[in-house]
Every structure is written in C-alpha cells, then in structure tokens.
Amino acid sequence: MRAKIIDGKEFAERVRMQVGAHVARLKDDHGLTPGLAVVLVGEDPASEVYVRSKGKMTVEVGMESFEHKLPADTSEADLLALIDRLNNDPAVHGILVQLPLPDHLDSDLVINAINPAKDVDGFHISNVGLLGTGQKSMVPCTPLGCLMMLRDHHGSLSGMNAVVVGRSNIVGKPMAQLLLGDSCTVTIAHSRTKDLGEVCRGADILVAAVGRPEMIPGDWVRPGATVIDVGINRIPHPEKEGKTRLVGDVDFASAKEVAGAITPVPGGVGPMTIACLLANTVTACCRANGLEEPEGLTA
Template sequence: MTATIIDGKAFAARIRGEVAEHVARLKEAHSITPGLAVVLVGEDPASQVYVRNKHAQTLEAGMESFEHRLPADTPEADLLDLVARLNADPAVHGILVQLPLPGHVDAEKVINAIDPAKDVDGFHISNVGLLGTGQKAMVPCTPLGCLMMLRDHLGSLSGLEAVVIGRSNIVGKPMAQLLLGDSCTVTVAHSRTRDLPGVVRRADIVVAAVGRPEMVEGDWIKPGATVIDVGINRVDAPEKGEGKTRLVGDCDFESCAAVAGAITPVPGGVGPMTIACLLANTLTACCRANGLPEPEGLTA
C-alpha cells in the first residue's frame, strides 16, 4: 500500500482563499475589516521569519496587520500595558503574542491578559476551559488545521479510533478535545506510554505530536490508517554536505507511508495550515465581535 499524500500547502492555500472571500464580503456588506495584531519580543530568528510570514499572509487575505516589535529587555509590565491597549482597540479582532518570550516574562500571565475573545492562538485559560467542556471557543491553530484536514480527507470522523501521541497544551490536549467533539474514541499517548506501538496500532487516526524525530515507525501503523504528522524536527543531513540539516517529522515517513492510507509530509503538511487557521480564527473573532454569522467550514 502507498499512502495518499495530504497536501497541507495546497489545503492551506484553499483556506486562505476562503478567508479572503469572506473578508471581501465583510468589507462590502458591513464596512468591517478584520484586524490581527502580532507582538514579537526579542530577536529569535525563527520567530522573526514566522511573524514576517504572518504579516504577509494577513495582508494577502485583505485584513489589517498590526505588528509590534519590542526589544528583548522589554519589562513585563510594558508588555502587559500593550496587551491592554490592544484589548481595548476596536480595530484589533485578534491578538497573538509570539512565543517563546524572554525568560524574565511570565508567558502564562501575558497570555491570560489577552481578551479571550481576541485570543486567536486559543491559549487563554478561558478558551482552554470552553474547548474542554464542548463550548464555543477560540481553538489553537495547529490542532484546528489537523481537524480540517482529517474532515476533508475522511468526511465523518464519528466512531473512529484516534490516538494522539503527545500531551502538550499547544497540540496534544486540544487535539484530543477536538477529536472527542467529532465523536472519535480518543487515546492520548506519550513517550512514557507502555507498549506505545501496540496502542498506536489500534488507531484509525494517528496524530503524532511528541517532538521526537522519526519516532513513529511503519510497523506501528494500522494498515489504511490516516497519519497526521505534526512534528517539525531539524536533524543532521551529512548526505547534503558538512553541517547541513533537513526537516523531518515525528514519523518515519517512508515506512509509515508504505502502510498508511493517507499521511501528511514534513515539510508541506501540517505546517502551512497553522497560519491559515490563524487567519480563519481572526475572521471568526471579527464576526463574533460584530454579531455576524461565523464563516462555515473555518471553525471547529
């Protein structure tokens, strides 16, 4: 068996196109433009690239983009003051504070200072609680992207057995809640799970988000299962030359693709969906703030 490759890059482009269409209709019918504010503290190179991509894609979707770049030594109180100003700004519908933050800043304190209705990352404790109790919430972008791809490929997820490998607050836990919401039977596994391969072999859906390069092997996969690889790991690639690296997921792609029914590649799978879902969340937040219908197909 050779797995179908789930093209996250193409799917994300489709989502961004749908968002742009909704934004254009909002402008025309209601003179409303969704606005996303991104706050970057410090000069982490990966964060800078990510923020630059967010800015470009926000503008492409027809939204307002508000960037706030602060030096690494910015006092926590100043960052909290900025968050408070963005909370009060009616032009800002979504607020994202780029992680990681410098060590002197309490990240949880900052995240929980964001207005939950503008928390387009879905990390505020109120949104975590709403998602966990099956209520309307802002949903973390990466799990939302995974859910969209699963629904698109499989249709109804009801009754399927799903194993989420990883228990982080950013991916593993919210992913499990979303799958439960779609009536899957869900197991949350992790690096300390006894007989992890045996647990994974039961699954119709495998979401690998454990952060260990190529940990999940092909003989762990149930024939025909759908595998969503969230991992992004940089490993040495001596075949490319001295000091060169390559990106791999949490799954050994070749062996898993030989058994699975469908699989996301790394790169080009889950990664592109994250910013697309950030834009979708900003649009959703804007619609909710203005008492307008939420965009269909772009929420959980």
Template sequence: MTAEIIDGKAFAATIRDKVAGHVARLKEEHGITPGLAVVLVGEDPASQVYVRNKGKMTREVGMESVEHRLPEDTSEADLLSLVEHLNADPAIHGILVQLPLPDHIDSDKVINAIAPAKDVDGFHISNVGLLGTGQKSMVPCTPLGCLMMLRDQLGSLSGLDAVVIGRSNIVGKPMAHLLLGDSCTVTIAHSRTKNLAEVVKRADIVVAAVGRPQMVPGDWIKPGATVIDVGINRVPGEGEKMRLVGDVDFASASERAGAITPVPGGVGPMTIACLLANTVTACCRANGLAEPEGLTA
C-alpha cells in the same frame, strides 16, 4: 499499499482563499475589516521569520496587519500595558503574542491578559476550559488545521479510533478534545505510555505531536490509517546541511497508511492559515455576524 499524500500547502491555500472571500464580504456588506495584531519581543530569528510571514499573509487576504516589535529588555508591565491597549482597540479582532518570550516575562500571565474573544492562538485559560467542556471557544491553530485535514480526508470521524501521541497544551490536549467533539474514541499517548506500539497499531487516526524525530515507525501504523504528523525536527542531512523530518518515519509509514502528511509541507502551512481563519471568526463574533462556514471547529 502506498499512502495518499495530504498536501498541507495546497489545503492551506484553499483556506486562505476562503478567508479572503469572507474578508471581502465583511468589507463590502458591513464596512468591517478584520484586524490582527502580532507582538514580538526580542530578536529570536525563528520568531522574526514567523511574524514576517504572518504579516505578509494577513495583508494578502485583505485584513489589517499591525505589528509591535519590542526590544528584548521590555518589561513585563510594559508588555501587559500594550496588551491592555490592544484589548480595548475595536479595530483589532485578534491578538497574538509571539512565543517564546524572554525569561524575565511570565508567558502565562501575558497570554491570560489577552481578551479571550481576541485570543486567536486559543491559549487563554478561558478558551482552554471552553474547548475542554465542548463549548464555543477560540481553538489553537495547529490542532484546528489537523482537524480540517482529517475532515477533508475522511468525511465523518464519528466512531473512529484516534490516538494522539503527545500531551502538550499547544497540540496534544486540544487535539484530543477536538477529536472527542467529532465523536472519535480518543487515546492520549506519550513517550512513557506502556506498549505504545500496540496502542498506535489499533488506531484509524494517528496524530503524532511528541517532538521526537521519526519516533513512530511504519510497522506501528494500522494498514489504511490516516497519519497526521505534527513534528518538525531538524536532523543531519547531506554534508553539513540539516533536513526536516517529522515524528513519524515517513518512508515506512507511507507504505502502510491510507493517507499521510509529509514534513515539510503537511501540517506546517495550515497553522498560519488557521490563524487567519480564527481572526475572521473573532471579527464575526465581535460584530454579532454569522461565523464563516468551514473555518471553525
């Protein structure tokens, strides 16, 4: 068996096209332009790249992009003051504070200062609680992207056995709640799970988000299972170059799985696409308009 490759780059482009269509209709029919504010504190190179890409794609789909780049020594009080200002700005529908923040700033305090309705990362404790109890919430972007790809690949997920490897607040836990919401039977596993191989072998769906390069070998995969690899790990490549690999051993797993996401080019491109989708959703909710179909959980 050779697995079907789930092309996250192409799927993300489809999501962005849908977002652009909704944005155009909001402008034409209601005179509303969704606005996304991104706040970056410090000079972290990876964060700068992410923020630049987010701004570019936000503008490409027709939304307003507002960037606040603050110095490394910005005080927590000043950052909270900026968040409060953005909360009160009716032109801003989504707020994202790029993580990680400098050590002198309490990330939880900042995240929980964002108005829950504008929390397009889905990290606010209110959104976490709403998602966990099956209520309408803002959903973290990476798990939302994974869910979209699974629905597209499999149709109904009802009754399928799903294993999520990883228990982070950003991916593992919200992913499990989303799968439960689609009536999967869900197991959250992790690096300390006993008989992890046996747990994974029974799964129709495997979502690997543990952050260990190629931790999941192909012989753990049930024949025909769908594998979503969230891991992005840098390992030595040829010469002095580094290469990206996932948490799953792609070569061996693709010989057993029915479908699998590659790394890179799988889950990664979906994260920014879902951030844009969340911003449109937040805009519609703020204005009492119907939510866009196909862009929410």
C-alpha cells in the same frame, strides 16, 4: 498499499482563499476589516521570519496587520500595557504574542492578559476550559488545521479510533478535545506510554505530536490508517555534511507504505497553522459583531 499524501500547502491555500472571500464580504456588506495584531519581544531569528510571514499573509487576504516589535529587555508591565491597549482597540480582532518570550517574562501571565475573545492562538485559560467542556471557544491553530484536513479526507470522523501521541497544551490536549467533539474514541499517548507501538496500531487516525524525530516507525501504523504528523524536527542531513533537514515525528518512508493517507514534513501540517490563524481572526471579528461565522473555518 501506498498512502495518499495529504498536501498541506494546497489545503492551506484553499483555506486562505476562503478567508479572503469572507473578508471581502465583511468589507462590502458591513464595512468591517478584520485586524490581527502580532507582538514580538526580542530578536529571535526564527520568530522574526514567522512574524513576517504572518503579516504578509494577513495583508494578502485583505485584513489589517498590526506588528509590534519590542526589545528583548521589555518589562512585563510594558508588555501588559500594550496588550491592554490592543484589548481595547476596536480595529484589532485578534491578538497573538509570539512565543517563546524572553525568560524574564511570565508567558502564562501574558497570554492570560489577552481578551479571550481576541485570543486567536486559543491559549487563554478561558478558551482552554471552553474547548474542554465542548463550548464555543477560540481553538489553537495547529489542532484546528489537523481537524480540517481530517474532515476533508474522511468526511465524518464519528466512531473512529484516534490516538494522539503527545500531551502538550498547544497540540496534544486540544487535538484530543477536538476529536472527541467529532465523536471519535480518543486515546492520548506519550513517550512514556507502555507498549506505545501497540497503542498506535489500534488507531484509525494517528496524530503524532511528541517532538521526537522519526519516533514512530511504519510498523506502528495500522494498515490504511490516516497519519497526521505535527512534528517539525531538524536533524543532520545524511548526505550533506554540515547541513540539516526537517523530519516529522513519524518515519515517513516506512509509514507511507502502510498508511492510507499521511501528511509530509515539511509541507503537511505546518502551512495550515498560519491559515488557521487567519481563519480564527475572521471568526473573532464575526463574533465581536454578532455576525454569522465563516462556514468550514471553525471547529
């Protein structure tokens, strides 16, 4: 058996097209333009590239992009004051504070200062609680993207055994909640799980989000299982001295010979994260105005 490769780039393009179509309808029918504000503190090169990409794609789908770049020594009071202004700005429907923040800033305090209805990252404690109790919330982008791809591939996920390897607040825990919401039987495992390989072999759906390069070999994958690899790890290139390459948390070469379907790294889950950020911004705009949410773009 050789796995079907789930093309995250192609799927993300489809999501962005859906977002763009819904944005056009909001403009034509209601005179509304969804707006996304991104806040970057400091000059981390990777974060700067990511923020530029977010801004470019926001504009491409017809939304307003508001970028706020602050110096690394910005005080907590000044950052919280900016968030307060964005919370009260009717043109801004989504607010994202790029992480990580400089060490002198309290990330939890900053994230929880965002209006939960505008928290398009889904990290606010209120959204975490709403998701955990099965209520309407803003959902973290990466798990939402994973869920969309799984639904697209399988249709119904009801009754499937799902194993999530990783327990982070950003991916592992919300991913498990979303799978529970789709009536999967869910196990959360992690690097300290006893007999981790045996736990993984019981999965119809295996989500790897532990942050360790190629930790999960092909013989941990149940034949025919769907593997969603969230990991993005940079390791030395085996053939190019001084160069690196990106790999996931799954050993792709061996796993693709066993799995029924698998996401590659790069080109799998990664492109879905920004696409779902755009989808969440449209959803936030619709909710703020009492309008019907975009079909297929929410959990």
